[in-house]
Amino acid sequence: MIRKFEDKVRITGIGQSRIGRRLGVDPVGLAIDACIAAMADAGLERADIDGLSSHPGPLTLNGYSGAGIADVERVLRVRPRWFNSGHEFGGQTGALVEAALAVAAGLARHVLVFRCTWESTAQQRQTPAAHGESATAGIEGDFQWMVPFGAFSPANWIALYANLHMHRYGTTREQLGAIAINARANAGRNPAAIFRDPLTMEDYLSARMISTPFGLYDCDVPCDGAVAVIVSAADAARDTRKRPVRIEAVGTRLVEPWSWNNGGLDQLVLARGAAQSLWKRTDLKPADVDVAELYDGFTFNCLSWLELLGFCPIGEGGRFVEGGSRIALDGELPLNTHGGQLSAGRLQGYTFLHEACVQLRGEGGNRQVESAEVAIVSTGGGAPGGAILLTRD
Amino acid sequence: MAKPYPAITPETAFFWTGGAQGRLRFQRCTACRTYVHPPQPRCTACLGETLEIVDVSGRATVATHTVNMHPWHPDFPPPYVIAIVEIEEAPYVRLTTRIIDCDPAEVTFGLPVRVVFEQQGPAYLPLFAPVRP
DSSP states (O other): OSSSSGEEEEEEEEEOOBBOOOSSHHHHHHHHHHHHHHHHHOOGGGGOOEEEESSSSSOOTSOOOOOOHHHHHHHHOOOEEEEEEEESSSSTTTTHHHHHHHHHTTTTTEEEEEEEEEEEHHHHHTTTTTSSSTTTTBBBBBGGGGGTTTSSHHEEEEEEEHHHHHHHHOOOHHHHHHHHHHHHHHHOTTTTSOOOOOHHHHHHHOEEETTEEEGGGGOOOOOEEEEEEEEEEGGGGGGGGOEEEEEEEEEEOOOOOOOOOOOTTTOOOTTTHHHHHHHTSOOOOOOOEEEEEOOOOOOOOHHHHHHHSSOOOTTOHHHHHHHTTTTTTTTTSBTTTTTTTHOOOOTHHHHHHHHHHHHHOOOOOOGOOTTEEEEEEEEEESEEEEEEEEEEO | OOOOOOOOOOTTTHHHHHHGGOOOEEEEETTOOEESOOOOSSSSTTTSSSEEEEEEEEEEEEEEEEEOOOOOOOOOOOEEEEEEEEEETTTEEEEEEEOOSSSSOOOOOEEEHHHHHHHTTEEEEEEEOOOOO
């Protein structure tokens, strides 16, 4: 039954390039690898693809973007009927929502959605960094209110929220550590993850500090790599090779002014609206979710998403994850089953999307969550967040 | 590698250069008296068109803070305290800034601070220091 635009589309293919540290290769090639893998997964040919969608835009020398629409289309030549890229939408995976809207509206039948990054290699090349380190001109936009003061990194910006959360609710470093340790344990079962050796609480607590309360293992891993997924019209999905994944609901709302120092300051900013609006588009509840793939650029992002999405009351995230058993693969809410960005690499939210599809298709191998039928993906926060609820078709 | 500084535009110059005269300044709506920051073309509360530029006392309180321990930049040796402060006249106006002239361990939630300007490139950055009795 079609009640909302989400019902008119399916995710029919997923693919990843190799993902790693300092791969030293042309990032556009990684994006193409991921696109080819997704087409093969779906059983679609280049000629079937008639749409392209991506976050955040053209290749940048700081590595944040490894390929945009133009970069990919120069090689792939799918001559899209519809295309789109950008970052002013809900979460990095807002590009998937745009694609779903375009397919539901009839502008395209099969849209390749991709995200490519090459931050690891770009850092090694010491190309101009995003931090204004080599600024010969003044810093514009949002960053001018933070970077000149020495607040160079999201590690600083998000540490400010984490510290207040600890102060208000008694959240501890050990509780944040449970998220990092859980991610690493899951990465051990994911051959594509970057860091796979077990992490102990002692390792976590003794690592060098970055910005209090964050130590090294609270921070995700810059990497090179690309992910692609294919969004198809529901009727066209009948012809694809794999069991499709349904989009049950998307969360796209922005309820706070676009800035890093607004709101309550004890949650990830610009994520609350996405979390709330998601549940208004579905009859499902947090208790129905079998697997959660929640953005963990820092441990605290993940904890805040757990609270904002209603998996526990506000302020209770620390106690929710404490000890790690509830969020483990065999726990009541398996979390970041591929290792998250903390251990599998910072692919700007797209590995969460990929992993949610893997789990719903039952292809998780030794990290498969038993009878996973509902998965939630969240991305971003800080920059506006987005949330997507997926179900087995 | 010079310290990064903000781009100064006609819209933001009053804020970034007010420190040359020791003045912390914000836009304020002449109709509803809401303070507006960062600078905008209209009031964000009532959409009023006329925003005046007013001096504030420079007093503020620390809403949250973090001690940066990572050497991101050679001219910013760690440790140093980054904070979000709330302006006394309008606590909904917040600045991300650095807390100076104190031991990092002295910085607490709700700490009263006052503005201290530091020139960086063409801008005068509003940093903050604890209010001493």
